[in-house]
Amino acid sequence: MIAADWLLLDSAAPSAEEPLTKFLAGTADGELVLPFCGSGHPLDLDQLECEREGCPGGPRQWREVSRTGTVIASIVMHRLEKSFIAATAPYPVLEVELDSGHRLYVSTDRHTRSVVFPAGEIVDIAFVRVGETSIPRIALTEKRSGK
Amino acid sequence: MTARAAITGVGLVIAEPTDTSSATELALRAIHAACDDAGISIADIDGLLLNHNELIAEDKVTLDIARQGGFGELSVLYELNSKGTTFSLLLAQAQQAVDAGAASSVVVLFADAAQRQGVGSGAAFAAMGGAGGQRGLERAGGMLGAVAAYAFLAAHYFQATGASGRDLMAIAIAQRDWAAGNPLARARAVLAEADYLASPFVAEPLRRLDCARPVNGAAAVLVTSGRQGSSAALRVAGAAQRSAERRRHAPVSPWEPIGAADAFSAALAQAGIGSSHLHTLQIYDPFTVVPLILLEAFGFAEPGRAGEFVRDGQVGAGGSMPTNTGGGQISGYYLQGVTPVFEAVTQLRGLGGDRQIPDASIAAVAAIGGRLEHHSTIVLEREDAA
Ligand SMILES: [Zn+2]
Numbered sequence: 001m002i003a004a005d006w007l008l009l010d011s012a013a014p015s016a017e018e019p020l021t022k023f024l025a026g027t028a029d030g031e032l033v034l035p036f037c038g039s040g041h042p043l044d045l046d047q048l049e050c051e052r053e054g055c056p057g058g059p060r061q062w063r064e065v066s067r068t069g070t071v072i073a074s075i076v077m078h079r080l081e082k083s084f085i086a087a088t089a090p091y092p093v094l095e096v097e098l099d100s101g102h103r104l105y106v107s108t109d110r111h112t113r114s115v116v117f118p119a120g121e122i123v124d125i126a127f128v129r130v131g132e133t134s135i136p137r138i139a140l141t142e143k144r145s146g147k
Numbered sequence: 148m149t150a151r152a153a154i155t156g157v158g159l160v161i162a163e164p165t166d167t168s169s170a171t172e173l174a175l176r177a178i179h180a181a182c183d184d185a186g187i188s189i190a191d192i193d194g195l196l197l198n199h200n201e202l203i204a205e206d207k208v209t210l211d212i213a214r215q216g217g218f219g220e221l222s223v224l225y226e227l228n229s230k231g232t233t234f235s236l237l238l239a240q241a242q243q244a245v246d247a248g249a250a251s252s253v254v255v256l257f258a259d260a261a262q263r264q265g266v267g268s269g270a271a272f273a274a275m276g277g278a279g280g281q282r283g284l285e286r287a288g289g290m291l292g293a294v295a296a297y298a299f300l301a302a303h304y305f306q307a308t309g310a311s312g313r314d315l316m317a318i319a320i321a322q323r324d325w326a327a328g329n330p331l332a333r334a335r336a337v338l339a340e341a342d343y344l345a346s347p348f349v350a351e352p353l354r355r356l357d358c359a360r361p362v363n364g365a366a367a368v369l370v371t372s373g374r375q376g377s378s379a380a381l382r383v384a385g386a387a388q389r390s391a392e393r394r395r396h397a398p399v400s401p402w403e404p405i406g407a408a409d410a411f412s413a414a415l416a417q418a419g420i421g422s423s424h425l426h427t428l429q430i431y432d433p434f435t436v437v438p439l440i441l442l443e444a445f446g447f448a449e450p451g452r453a454g455e456f457v458r459d460g461q462v463g464a465g466g467s468m469p470t471n472t473g474g475g476q477i478s479g480y481y482l483q484g485v486t487p488v489f490e491a492v493t494q495l496r497g498l499g500g501d502r503q504i505p506d507a508s509i510a511a512v513a514a515i516g517g518r519l520e521h522h523s524t525i526v527l528e529r530e531d532a533a
Binding site: 007008012013014015017019020023042043044045046047051072073074075076077078079081084085090091093095097101102103104105106107119130133135136137 | 277278279280281283284285286287288289290291292294295298299302303306347348349350351352394395396397398401402
């Protein structure tokens, strides 16, 4: 069971149309499913061909990846856009590079008062419910969430 | 049609907040102002290059303006988009068209009426990304608006170079100093460090005073084969573009301005100059972090040292590279790629008033688009100095 979100209103749910169809089908099952070129290089969600020089490419493949990654940068959103945000205090957004090489911008799976995340921190991805979709967030430990 | 093309007329309209004119109405006002400046009439225009505005869904200028305005037959008509670099690059396109004899009076046009009373510009920009695609997924991650994306660029820039918020503040203060001399600037009062530090964070590390000030407005630049205008005629002496869409996976750099330095050096090489020959540099600055990153990319400062360069007064009056001399988009006004172009034109025409750089005859305009993914530099030069 994926919990309802603490951060976003349902109005912020992404469209389940392409190019997010396979990704969101994965998150609904609690999985991260992401695209690779035929030689195993990570691709963006809407990327059809590999950009690496000399890569023979081959058919694009979607597959489940590890939910572990590394924070490569983080910011704190102080402007709380009332049409999309339910939270009433500044919230963190992290750029996480998954072990697969794909990068995601994610917040946390629950409210946290400690909004600063140093680059290099290893994190795991969990999911929250926003509208009809399941959205990746980093999983906070009880200690980190300050509860 | 033997005379070389030159920029001979400009028109800029910045709408007051109470002005409810449509984008097309603003555009026609700007075109007529440019025609007055060049000493021609709208019926003399035979080319229109429209800068596509992808920021807003409604109320935008389209090619219908060719019918809605008092234009005659046109021999050049395009709407083009290269994100924030469009306006700069269209000046070069217009000059080519006139030089080639395809048209004799080409107007380059941009208009934007995205701001509505009672709706914050941040909210308008945050909604803009929409629910679809990668941007829709990012929005569901809490990434609302361009400010969040640029906050990440700033966070990466800090991590990679050791720069800090103090350097953002240096740009904000330096550009405000310039804005004092620009009657069009939205913020002209002296900015003290304490004022900057009291400015609330929007997307930390970026504060409100690190962000551009969007306005409704329109801009028209006329490139003609005649010399009707009363102001000094200008030429595009060099123009170059580089684009590298920032893919969201390793090993792509998550922040570096790939191609910016190449565009800059290629444009200067076309003009036959080095950067020390420039009298002024105008940088597209949606957020303070952008001038810092680009000053370093262009070789004016070592990585992480642009803030020091700015604190040394090098981008200010009397400095080695007077930059964003109208206050930029941050203290001046944000009208996409128009802002840096118009400031360069103002300086080269000698119409900068209190902010005029003495004897300015050659300027570079460095524009960006996307998330520091699209880059252009054009070199503008006074015809009488060429
Ligand atoms: Zn590949």
